Amino acid sequence: MAALKRLQNEIENSRACSRLVRYCQLVARTKRAMYRGQTYWGKAVPSFGDPQAGLLVIGLAPAAHGGNRTGRMFTGDRSGDFLFRGLHEAGFANQPTSRRRRDGLKLTGCYITAAVRWAPPMNKPTPGEIRQCLPFLRQELDLLHQVKAVLVLGRVAFDAYLQIVRTEAKLPPRAQMPFAHGAVYELLAPLPRLICSYHPSQRNTQTGKLTPAMFQSVLQQACDYL
Numbered sequence: 138m139a140a141l142k143r144l145q146n147e148i149e150n151s152r153a154c155s156r157l158v159r160y161c162q163l164v165a166r167t168k169r170a171m172y173r174g175q176t177y178w179g180k181a182v183p184s185f186g187d188p189q190a191g192l193l194v195i196g197l198a199p200a201a202h203g204g205n206r207t208g209r210m211f212t213g214d215r216s217g218d219f220l221f222r223g224l225h226e227a228g229f230a231n232q233p234t235s236r237r238r239r240d241g242l243k244l245t246g247c248y249i250t251a252a253v254r255w256a257p258p259m260n261k262p263t264p265g266e267i268r269q270c271l272p273f274l275r276q277e278l279d280l281l282h283q284v285k286a287v288l289v290l291g292r293v294a295f296d297a298y299l300q301i302v303r304t305e306a307k308l309p310p311r312a313q314m315p316f317a318h319g320a321v322y323e324l325l326a327p328l329p330r331l332i333c334s335y336h337p338s339q340r341n342t343q344t345g346k347l348t349p350a351m352f353q354s355v356l357q358q359a360c361d362y363l
Contacts, residue, residue: 138188141280145183148254148273154266157255164201178208181255184277185209186248191285191363195294197336198253198262205256209238210249219337227356250277252297267297275301286359287329291336292316319355330362
């Protein structure tokens with residue numbers, strides 16, 4: 138737990154992706170009108186959750202006016218509303234909402250991280266920025282010893298996770314591991330089971346590409362396995 142806390146402190150103070158650092162600082166200064174009176178986090182966002190988690194959830198990146206504002210992954214935006222409602226229904230979260238840090242939210246058996254640690258413009262990090270952030274995720278995978286299942290939210294998280302795993306273990310060819318919602322991959326032990334979901338972005342949830350029932354289905358797969 139001490140090593141994990143040190144890593145999160147390192148993430149908070151990192152300036153590894155200079156373009157994203159500048160963008161997050163700009164957003165924190167200009168703010169969105171509805172949050173004008175709030176102080177934005179405006180820097181790299183650490184991961185959070187249960188250090189003994191059996192389920193690791195990997196997202197894309199903090200949102201400009203979500204995690205970049207609140208300082209906690211998926212907190213304070215519509216994607217987080219969808220995610221935490223699902224986690225609460227599945228028994229991983231003690232409450233269905235997450236508005237700000239220190240709002241009483243606690244995760245049990247679940248840890249939340251992301252492929253990229255800063256909010257990217259248009260939610261589109263560059264390949265180089267993803268590579269710059271991978272060491273953080275790799276260290277978390279090394280420190281979270283109880284993880285038995287990994288739930289990736291979207292193709293970027295899927296690709297980032299496999300990029301790390303491929304350096305340490307033999308996997309099937311990429312063509313045999315397509316990303317699809319509900320796809321499940323049994324990797325060679327001791328690697329966790331890999332479960333795929335569409336990202337809970339507003340575009341996906343408002344168009345019906347990802348429904349609560351669809352998301353609950355992949356969470357149930359994780360619960361059953363764990």
